[in-house]
Amino acid sequence: MKTAISIQNLVKNYDSVEAVKGISFDIKKGEFFGLLGPNGAGKTTTINAITGLVNISSGQVKVFGHDVIKDYRETRKRIGLSQQDLMSLDRFLSIEGILTYQAGYFGIRKYEAQKRAEELLEHFDMASKKNVDIRKLSGGMKRRLSIAKALVHDPDILILDEPTAGLDVELRVDMWRDLRKFVKEGKTVLLTTHYIEEAERLCKRVGIIDHGQLIELDTTKNLVDKLSAQRITVVVSGTIGRLSAPLKKLGVSVKRNRMRIYIDGDYSKVGKALYEIEKMGLKIIEIRTAENRLENVFLRLTGHE
Numbered sequence: 001m002k003t004a005i006s007i008q009n010l011v012k013n014y015d016s017v018e019a020v021k022g023i024s025f026d027i028k029k030g031e032f033f034g035l036l037g038p039n040g041a042g043k044t045t046t047i048n049a050i051t052g053l054v055n056i057s058s059g060q061v062k063v064f065g066h067d068v069i070k071d072y073r074e075t076r077k078r079i080g081l082s083q084q085d086l087m088s089l090d091r092f093l094s095i096e097g098i099l100t101y102q103a104g105y106f107g108i109r110k111y112e113a114q115k116r117a118e119e120l121l122e123h124f125d126m127a128s129k130k131n132v133d134i135r136k137l138s139g140g141m142k143r144r145l146s147i148a149k150a151l152v153h154d155p156d157i158l159i160l161d162e163p164t165a166g167l168d169v170e171l172r173v174d175m176w177r178d179l180r181k182f183v184k185e186g187k188t189v190l191l192t193t194h195y196i197e198e199a200e201r202l203c204k205r206v207g208i209i210d211h212g213q214l215i216e217l218d219t220t221k222n223l224v225d226k227l228s229a230q231r232i233t234v235v236v237s238g239t240i241g242r243l244s245a246p247l248k249k250l251g252v253s254v255k256r257n258r259m260r261i262y263i264d265g266d267y268s269k270v271g272k273a274l275y276e277i278e279k280m281g282l283k284i285i286e287i288r289t290a291e292n293r294l295e296n297v298f299l300r301l302t303g304h305e
Helices: 043-050 072-077 095-105 110-123 139-151 169-184 196-202 220-226 245-249 268-279 294-302
Strands: 003-014 017-028 032-036 058-063 079-082 157-161 188-193 205-210 213-219 230-237 253-255 258-262 283-291
Touching: 003 043, 003 188, 017 043, 017 188, 032 043, 032 169, 032 196, 043 058, 043 157, 043 188, 058 072, 072 079, 079 139, 095 110, 095 139, 110 139, 139 157, 139 169, 157 169, 169 188, 169 196, 188 196, 205 220, 213 220, 230 268, 245 268, 258 268, 268 283
Parallel strands: 017 213, 032 188, 032 205, 079 157, 157 188
Antiparallel strands: 003 017, 003 058, 205 213, 230 258, 230 283, 253 258
């Protein structure tokens, strides 16, 4: 299968801060690929390197075999970008004006730009709002407009930086349906998100990035299977404070009044942990179990919620 995006040993420094530390991965044509990581992990910097919005410090990024620096115009027209920051949407143009202006940036003639804008506004159920001031749009409508803007020149690759951030569940599900449709139409989609269930539902492969490093890269299924475990959450009353040495040895982690234990097939861990918790004088309110999914994999690899 043809490679849509190829990243080799990408490094990006901001003064003394190394935001991306030599990451490498490929994305195949027609693939739905997810880049997961906590805030500040390097996801947006990686996207900006792919789209040519930042100068890379070292390494190489190619889009369909073209270098993003040497062949910027060729690579940029193959990519549609929906940024996390909605301030990139022009506040002084109408919704339709934003789309036709963006189409013109890519050399699309006025008539064709108008036609394309109308099609996208219809698709995203925004046709009745085409002359509305963008400042009057809801957050969900602005997100839709941002994706429509990314699609106006009919790119081969759609890059979405946290596209459902701040949306309610219903709007997120609607957007998921649209994104699946784009992939069925043959587009390559790169999604960055910190919503774990979003990546699990949409992406066939996932890269997990933390502190600028790619710490895992595999299919969603393989990641879950590889780190398969059952998570036990013990809810206690009172302040947990410092963990005892035996609890640390069992791999127990703490968040507020909750302790987490990953069993990894050794169910004796549970009894030992409960015994140690009671020795600390803590009252156990509830014990919850959860089969490992991508969220648990992410937590184990990064230590982030």
